[in-house]
Amino acid sequence: MDGTMTSVPNDMTPDDPTDDPTDSPAGRLTAGYAHVAGIFDEMMDDGGAIRPHWQAFLDGLGTMSPAEIANGWENAERIIRENGTTYNVYLDSGDSAHPWRMDPIPALISADEWRHIEAGLIQRAKLLNAVVADLYGPQNLLTDGLLPPSLVFGNPNFLRALHGIGIPDNAWLNFIAVDLARAADNRWWVLSDRTQAPSGAGYTLENRVVMGRTLPQMFRDSQVQRLAGFFQALSDHLVAMTRSDDPVIVLMTPGPHNETYFEHAYLARYLGFPLVEGEDLTVRDNRVFLKTLNGLRQVDLIFRRVDSEFCDPLELRTDSLLGVAGLVAAARAGNVIVTNALGSGLVECDALMSFLPGLCENLFGEEQLLPSAATWWCGQDRERDYVLENLDHLVIRPTFSSRTILSDGKDVVVPAQLSPGERDRLVDRINRRGYDFIGQEILPLSTTPSWQDGALHPSPMALRAYICADGDGYRVLPGGLTRTADRIDAHAISMQQGDASKDTWVLWDEPVSTFSRLAAPDHVLALRRSGSNMPSRVADNLFWLGRYAERMENTARLMRSLVLRLAGEAGAGDDPQTLQRLMTILVDLGYVRQRAARRAVAAGIRAVEREVTNLIFDHRSTTGLLSLMGDLQRTAALVRDRLSGDAWRLLNNLHGVTERHATGQTLDVDDALALLNAMVEELAAFSGMQMENMTRSTGWRLLDIGRRIERAGHMAKLVRELAVEGEPETEGGLDLLLELGDSTMTYRTRYLSAAQLPATLDLLVTDETNPRSIAFQAAVLRDHIAALPRDAELASLTRQEHLVEAIASALKLADIYDLCAARTKRGKRARLDGFLNDIQDQCIELSDTLARTYFSHAMTVRSGGVSGGGVQ
């Protein structure tokens, strides 16, 4: 076929002289392949022979031992887990992010077949674009009788507000998807068109990345068409549409609760567009602006993943919280491009498919190249009668469903499975409101090999192909998202039901371009234009990511020290004073309530241990580690397009570490220490990566500011807790303080003596060279804040500059001996306490001031929906 046979190693010659097919590498792999009669199989023909374009791949795969393949498979699953590839399923409770399921055997398509599909898809994209442009414009298709008006007027995706909007060059559809399946007759059929905001392209890319690493040799040898060129063309096209040299293009997402948020973030990163939500945008003067740290920046193009009707609560769905008020007006004025153009969902209605051949003939004078799955729209008498006569051989679906037949089995009625009563009701509804229903042929999907239990098994498959506008024409992604069903009888494949996906290899017969946008797949994302496009919301989340990471590390360190003091050689045993002391620390630092602590101390060591155990293992403890972990994960998820792959992997590992330890009632010291050590290590790695791998962008500064403020505040709190009262030198407070401040070794090498108060405080509070000291945090904060965008006109210090100067100079001028020496009659070091209290307060105010200055994005509140007075 295409020369890839050369990849077969010599010691595994395919032309084995015995001529027994099961003796060849490919033969051994396919010997037990249970190909279903009457169904087209992608790999094997009816006679059991391997189709030519699969031969080289199978020969290559056959040279790998089952262990090697299993290894590759595990590798793939690990990459998916580590990259955090997820597909959210809306569930009522619990964790809604499910790992993406991927199969390590790619779907193979030969070059000749692909050329046919490609031409058909390009024609289809042109046709759909022409239809949507006409229906939002002159509606000649209606007045010429080429399309029934009810398909338009009854279609909830026909958005009246967009009629007559006028899109430059009629470029309505710039990125669409088409679901394809192969029927028993060997032909590819279109199951549905996705023109609204098609999903899956990000998963397609991710599958390719994973495959490239799972079967690297085979990928290289197979002359697989690369995907990067398509996305480059898409990106270039979007830039060209703006007619600007340096446009601001954003990818608009409904947010992290959307089932495909992962890929929104993934695509945003891959294409280099900021990922924004509706509230990041604002319309002023009929123009759309992105709220950034540096103020408002005008947006030229919105690549949307939000359904049209939700995009503008002023003119479209007024109950939408995802949109931008005034967006339609801005688009109408030609001040912003939204793509796919608002309203484009109009043509993703399956009932339209039966009219496409006629439209193609009429508009282009061409025969439609790719047929659509047989669809009868009951809005026409003849079609309705056919459907009613053939109910048992069809599925019935709502005409204007937002789902595809592949979606999830919802919105699909199989009349053959209905009770007589249900069936009568269905017939009655079809008779009354025929235009609401379509009948579709049950298409037996072709099968393609998947890897199950160490062998190849046929799985029903469908292919989602992607088409983007490219200059005047269209271009097809060579490959796409192949989805497979677990059940062999499946005729509807769903991602939501947890079926698998796989990479799609278009095997080319000419040399392929190896241009790749993914040259460094794990590169740390910097902001393309030095952070000037960073949405305020993202800035806010990065700041809190820094704070949560630091807070979690502080908590883990504290728990570790407490566990060591409760158990082991230095254990508290049943010494009530020590128990009391430990619980007081937990109460004062806000981890345990006063009453619970009192009860625990009275009940003895087991009860105290239980309190600590809960803080470490129990996810219901709102102040505990797992709850902090949740905060950290959620915040990280909100900015995942800003985190490097490595950083994200570390956070996922951290999650994994906590998952492996179950809630216990008694304190298992080894278990607790293992968990806490692992946590501290992962967090240290995360902060190290932040220091070493992130460019010094505004985003990095905000992350670090969050961390520094948290650390300074925490240290001030710890010193107040452990060194203000009593005699910390002899009561162990200083040792604990040094331990928590990770400065025990520094102290020992410096002083070679037991801890003394002034020396300890110098190290932890005023020593600018100790990265754990408050003074160190203040110095770093001063640099960061000076580098943040500020109003150049402002002559005086901003409030945040003032605050950080105040903290830094107070620390510089502090006389530690003096602060330690001054004691009240009861022995309290009141000046030290007041000094640290001020620092704590200033840290809080600094945090609030930064939030007000940089992150504030007041909630959008509706005032509308008023129709008048009493009689409405």
Added chain:
Amino acid sequence: MIFDVSHQTTFAYAQSVSISHHLLHLSPRLYDHQVCSRHSLLIEPPPTIVKEATDYFGNPTTYLTIEEPHHELNIVARSTIEVKPPQYVAPERTPAWESIAGMLKRSTERELLDVYQFAFDSPFTQSGNGAAAYAEISFPPGRPVLEGAIDLMNRIHAEFKYEGGVTDVHTPIDTVLSERRGVCQDFAHLQISGLRSMGIPARYVSGYLQTVPPEGEERLVGADASHAWLSVWVPESGWVDLDPTNDVIPGEQHITVAWGRDYGDVSPVNGLVLGGGDHTVEVAVDVAEVAA
């Protein structure tokens, strides 16, 4: 008859609003039966942007954006409108209701297409089988369409209780059906939904009702407020207004502001503000007859 209409909407916000966008349907539309001799829109604080436009249904609209901080927004629309008496259509002489669906389905004429679009479900008129089952009773086979539509109006008026405050703009029709109460908007949506389920085009009309009751007659509900009713399409005659709230065929006392598929298309004031916190709204409508 000639009327002076004033429609004032006042929003008061607990906190400062930094930016607000509003889309207004407050300028009465002009058509065969209505002439507007004077119209003014007073907005306080003065908007940064005001843009007049015409929506998809041909209604005049106003977009406004206020970009300066404000605690209150006051919108006053004043119009002087002459309403002409509608043409009388004899209900018993209108075509049988069944003929309409078939006639429209095959039509490709622009004018009929414009009618046909009002025969379909729209966001605020969706109902299970409730509205259809309710409407069916008024449409035995062969009944003239307007006769059936008037009967449906009579029944809604007789069987539903007018009661403010129990429904809002988002109350589903099926709830109104089961509770048997609501306000003008609900009754209009219910009848529209019922008519459309029979394949008969119907549109939602937003407007006002004259406030001064003619001497010796009962005061009509809907005074001093904006009002809503519907139009049903009758072949050859065109659109005929029906007011199920008051069980009348609107004459010169109903002033039309805008029409659309439902409330959502013609909401008088629709807006979005940034900031603001809690807010209150006050609406005052005054309709006064002017001596001709």
